[in-house]
Amino acid sequence: MEINLLSFGQIVDITGKPALKLSGIDNTDDLSKKLIELFPLLKSIKFSVAVNKQVIQKNTLLNQNDTVALLPPFSGG
């Protein structure tokens, strides 16, 4: 199973690309663990997670081709 990962803002600096594909991940909790494993710097950044354009607050099951977005806050004005 493969999911699409979109990164925004300063998270792109850490993941290296605005879009990535990841496989073997069943839910967003697993994804968080996997992301920290792949990109340890993500641990220190706060961001929200959206699955298929819906911002989530708890562990969410992921299906084939789901799109997960990592959204950090910006403060610039």
Added chain:
Amino acid sequence: MDNNYSNSRYQKQMLLKEFGKEGQHKLSLAKVLVIGAGGLGCPALLYLAAAGVGTIGIVDFDLVEISNLQRQVLYTVADIGKPKAETAAQKLKAINPEIQIVFYNKQISNENALELITGYDLVIDGADNYPTRYLVNDACVLLNKPLVYGAVLRFEGQVGVFNLADPISKIKTNYRDLFPNPPDPAYNFSCNDIGVIGVLPGIIGTMQATEAIKIILGIGKVLHNGMITYNALENSFYQFDISPNEEAFMAIPKDTPAFLTFNYEWYCNPMHNFEITVEFFKNLLSTEQLTIVDVREHHEFPIVDDFIFKKIPLSEFETGIFSISRENKIVLFCHSGKRSLKAMEIFRSKFPEVEAYSLQGGMLAWEKYKK
């Protein structure tokens, strides 16, 4: 002249069937407060004033600097050193003398936020820092005012509409539903640190003005319970839906007294930046003159004889604080390191310029470290 505005000025927009005379009338009655007359505020203000929003409030305490001119398009070289809010008000008045413009050359704070916002129908967040964003959000939640949010960084921007109920589901969300907790300041980037392309706040600020006009007129699909991100380099737009987050809602001050005492500066710059470990403390003891304060109550043990300290129990800290010498670095300690954090918060709110630290783990950690 019709009502308080001239038809010829607004002819082009009044031709729109969604607008018409009625829409123009609604705009003329609307009161919009713009927080921050910077990169986002300038374009938002320009278009709101040009469109004929009846009353526009501008809050900003900053002065115009040359580095602002790259994106803060209301200002000119001649304005450098002048207050932004007042200067912006003059420019808008020159564009549209038919509207009311009120400027506040001050920083929005706990003390003035509710009073300022209460007189307006809608707020535009063009702030450039997290404490102000959380403060404005919470004030809007308390006062039940729609908030049009915008933020930019480098080539990316975010825009959203908070605290405005969906007409069908009646659900409404706010900034904290999207970002429940402020980021760690150590990893918090600002435009001052890593930059922003000038057109970006132009686009996002204009989108904020667009949402504000749609809300006032009651037309179109408003971005409530949602956020759009725009990436100028990639030419990509993404729209996200937001749902209420109960835990985040709990963090919002529940009433005016709670709001007045909520320290947003502190909330967004967490205390762990001002905590020191026992190892670091030991090192400081041997290298620097310190003023050490025990904030435990009078009867508490163990009695410490490893260093000289002053005793000001937390229960008396508010009044005792003035007896602390502020010449040296200050280290506060208690039993486990929690009350000293609280004392630190009080101390820093009174004397933000003084370097003061809380001993992590308190006497428990110190005793353990000694052995």
